[in-house]
Amino acid sequence: MDTLNLDRLSKLEGIGCSRKRREDPRFIQGKGNYVDDVKMPGMLFGAMVRSPYAHARILRIDTARALALPGVHAVLTANDLKPLNLHWMPTLAGDVQAVLADEKVSFQNQEVAFVVADDRYIAADAAELVDVEYEELPAVVDPFKALEPDAPVIRDDLQGKDSGAHGARRHHNHIFTWEAGDKDRTARVFENADITVKESMLYQRVHPCPLETCGCVASFDKVRGDLTVYITSQAPHVVRTVVGLLSSIPESKIRVISPDIGGGFGNKVGVYPGYVAAIVASIVLGRPVKWIESRTENLSSTAFARDYHMTGELAADADGRIKALRVHVTADHGAFDACADPTKFPAGMFHVCTGSYDIPNAFVSVDGVYTNKFPGGVAYRCSFRVTEAVYIIERMVDVLAQKLGMDKAEIRLKNFIPKERFPYQTPLGLEYDSGDYDTALRKVMDAVDYRALRAEQARRRADPQAEWLMGIGLCTFTEIVGAGPSKMCDILGLGMFDSCEIRVHPDGSAIARMGTITQGQGHQTTYAQIIATEAGIPASVIEVEEGDTSTAPYGLGTYGSRSTPVAGAAIARASRKIREKARLIAAHLLEVSPDDVEFDLDRYVVKGSPDQFKTMKEVAMAAYNNVPEGMEMGLEAVDYYDPPNFTFPFGAYLCVVEVNRYSGETRVRQFYALDDCGTRINPMIIEGQVHGGLTEGYAVAMGQEMPYDDAGNLLGATLMDYFVPTAVETPTWQTDFTVTPSPHHPLGAKGVAESPHVGSIPCFTSAVVDAFAHLGVTHMNMPHNAYRVWRQSHALGLDKR
Numbered sequence: 001m002d003t004l005n006l007d008r009l010s011k012l013e014g015i016g017c018s019r020k021r022r023e024d025p026r027f028i029q030g031k032g033n034y035v036d037d038v039k040m041p042g043m044l045f046g047a048m049v050r051s052p053y054a055h056a057r058i059l060r061i062d063t064a065r066a067l068a069l070p071g072v073h074a075v076l077t078a079n080d081l082k083p084l085n086l087h088w089m090p091t092l093a094g095d096v097q098a099v100l101a102d103e104k105v106s107f108q109n110q111e112v113a114f115v116v117a118d119d120r121y122i123a124a125d126a127a128e129l130v131d132v133e134y135e136e137l138p139a140v141v142d143p144f145k146a147l148e149p150d151a152p153v154i155r156d157d158l159q160g161k162d163s164g165a166h167g168a169r170r171h172h173n174h175i176f177t178w179e180a181g182d183k184d185r186t187a188r189v190f191e192n193a194d195i196t197v198k199e200s201m202l203y204q205r206v207h208p209c210p211l212e213t214c215g216c217v218a219s220f221d222k223v224r225g226d227l228t229v230y231i232t233s234q235a236p237h238v239v240r241t242v243v244g245l246l247s248s249i250p251e252s253k254i255r256v257i258s259p260d261i262g263g264g265f266g267n268k269v270g271v272y273p274g275y276v277a278a279i280v281a282s283i284v285l286g287r288p289v290k291w292i293e294s295r296t297e298n299l300s301s302t303a304f305a306r307d308y309h310m311t312g313e314l315a316a317d318a319d320g321r322i323k324a325l326r327v328h329v330t331a332d333h334g335a336f337d338a339c340a341d342p343t344k345f346p347a348g349m350f351h352v353c354t355g356s357y358d359i360p361n362a363f364v365s366v367d368g369v370y371t372n373k374f375p376g377g378v379a380y381r382c383s384f385r386v387t388e389a390v391y392i393i394e395r396m397v398d399v400l401a402q403k404l405g406m407d408k409a410e411i412r413l414k415n416f417i418p419k420e421r422f423p424y425q426t427p428l429g430l431e432y433d434s435g436d437y438d439t440a441l442r443k444v445m446d447a448v449d450y451r452a453l454r455a456e457q458a459r460r461r462a463d464p465q466a467e468w469l470m471g472i473g474l475c476t477f478t479e480i481v482g483a484g485p486s487k488m489c490d491i492l493g494l495g496m497f498d499s500c501e502i503r504v505h506p507d508g509s510a511i512a513r514m515g516t517i518t519q520g521q522g523h524q525t526t527y528a529q530i531i532a533t534e535a536g537i538p539a540s541v542i543e544v545e546e547g548d549t550s551t552a553p554y555g556l557g558t559y560g561s562r563s564t565p566v567a568g569a570a571i572a573r574a575s576r577k578i579r580e581k582a583r584l585i586a587a588h589l590l591e592v593s594p595d596d597v598e599f600d601l602d603r604y605v606v607k608g609s610p611d612q613f614k615t616m617k618e619v620a621m622a623a624y625n626n627v628p629e630g631m632e633m634g635l636e637a638v639d640y641y642d643p644p645n646f647t648f649p650f651g652a653y654l655c656v657v658e659v660n661r662y663s664g665e666t667r668v669r670q671f672y673a674l675d676d677c678g679t680r681i682n683p684m685i686i687e688g689q690v691h692g693g694l695t696e697g698y699a700v701a702m703g704q705e706m707p708y709d710d711a712g713n714l715l716g717a718t719l720m721d722y723f724v725p726t727a728v729e730t731p732t733w734q735t736d737f738t739v740t741p742s743p744h745h746p747l748g749a750k751g752v753a754e755s756p757h758v759g760s761i762p763c764f765t766s767a768v769v770d771a772f773a774h775l776g777v778t779h780m781n782m783p784h785n786a787y788r789v790w791r792q793s794h795a796l797g798l799d800k801r
């Protein structure tokens, strides 16, 4: 391209450009607008009264003392919600959840009553004046114990129901059994295999812990009958539909606005009791009501992640060819099944657990179980149980390599799905769109000099005095993102498409609106880049707006790295519709046939005579005064995109750790992350997303957990206990990429934001275990904090001086 064209190209700041983030100037100046910044005239504040017990009968609630406190306007309990039929609400998983506890509580910090007062302080004081009399019941926090015959009944409301939203229930605390694959054939392969390995592991309960906690401001206008809800939600349209269904207010009278969001990470997909309570309070009192969670409320009641007890088995030939995979999961869902998954998949996309490998036979089953823990099961930087799936397969491949005495990299290279085999049908029912795993892993091995690392490790292992043990971890993962094809994926019956609407103004600038909502990812920056390339409008004059249901087209929201695969495609297609109409207008202006005009970056050129052209800016003006005979005025387009399949980003990660045999301290010496997300829209944003995902992966692998005591007390729901790494703890990341475009996405782009989280977690475990692997250790459960790692060292006698 000559310099003139390069100049025009760079002015567009389109796909592939590391354009600076449009949203940052307001964030770094403290000018963001979050839910807690919303202030309305006459606004009241709500606070929750919560249960101190994990399991108890409620004998009596006395609100008199609270109501007597000056400044208190109302105290809502289940009894107030009953006439409205709102004391229970449906969950995304087809279960129901108590909004305010009805007769009994089933987890610690469960919502019992909602106090509304003039300000936060009065509300908090009044919450302490609500007298609740409990009769404590035995609690169960272990899903295996919950399935014992005489285990306490957690859900009285389900007694006698032998089936639920996902089929048969075989015990009063059993929720569902979900299966995929061929059980009998897989069993036969295991019986006849040369080698089999088996390992059980816990992917511990964690919490997404966004910086901004959950909250909303509900405002019901009694005169007009309109309900406006400002909410920190990853799916504002879905919230509008749910609120409409629950309240019988028509959706046309409900406006849901997600303003700036201080991180979502799956925590802000669901509808929580606090939202319902604030909305009801606003309707009852006719005044705006704000409810904002405290940190402890966030960490103990809205949406945990993981809590998967997994057993994996692999069958292989003596030379290391994998023949079959079998996995069983006991999934602890807490007291209500509120997992945020597409309706048909109670274990999300767990069946991506055959990973990057060509495994001919597989069978997976998942049992969901109730315990006295808070509900959730959200996709914490993971597209619905994908991180659990990647964890089990990556761990099992390591375990198999160990049993065979093979190198971890070698066994992977031997079993990868070859790139010629895509689209690839997995034995668990998915079709991978594209991949090139071999190239990715080899690139990483070269970049880090894998052989030299192994040689260094061998020397270290041979030295009995070495204080620091060296471990090398590998992970070659396949993600599944972009939920999803409506034939497979829906939420409450709504297909998981997404949308884009673009309006080009007479001066050539534009506004674009989508059904997704950024929580920090930078959509305002990257979406404009797609339009720039596809419609020839400079990104700098495109406003991107999301999150207001009164202006944005309906969409299912942002989670599961679905924005690029789904909304990104809608944006490309809407832009192409604009481009097509613009071409007809340009031809009209140039007085030639439309077939003789072609699109060139930012203009329409008469084929063969580059001097004859109309710029997109000129066309935009003409769209409002001079269009071809019979054409409608204006220049706008809408697109609703229902993807034909998911996209399957992948990556190869390597981690080197140093483990102190005396203290258990683990230092990450090197972390090399190669990601392939197909076509890259903004390389700088991708790198930032990868850094963020790796840091959250480090958090989960090395420190995050939500432990309970036997009475069901959550130990440590504060940031004193719950590990959120700062710049001090965070290792240095090295990033790299390959580009394998998705064949079915209009831009070839796949999601990227979750991959680093999903891929890094097993990589850290792989590295820590590897430090002890020569002594026969095959697995260590997370989190790999110093105490737990020291215990391993101690068990092997390594900590003796």
Ligand code: PCD
Pocket: 234, 262, 263, 264, 265, 266, 267, 378, 379, 380, 381, 382, 383, 384, 519, 520, 521, 522, 523, 526, 527, 558, 559, 560, 561, 562, 563, 564, 565, 677, 678, 679, 680, 681, 682, 683, 685, 686, 689, 692, 749, 750, 751, 752, 753, 754
């Ligand atoms: N190829 C490509 C891809 C992508 N990109 C970019 O990057 C980003 C991202 O993307 P994605 O992957 O598509 O994704 P989304 O959908 O957008 O998002 C979501 C994600 O995102 C992440 N990241 C982040 N960041 C921030 N800052 N914040 C937040 O919150 C967050 N979150 C997280 C999570 S968790 Mo879930 O919800 O759990 O499921 S899911 C998730 C954006 O901006 C885009 O545009 C590009 O450029 N290229």
Ligand SMILES: [Cu+]
Pocket: 348, 378, 379, 380, 381, 382, 383, 384, 385, 386, 387, 388
């Ligand atoms: Cu997940």
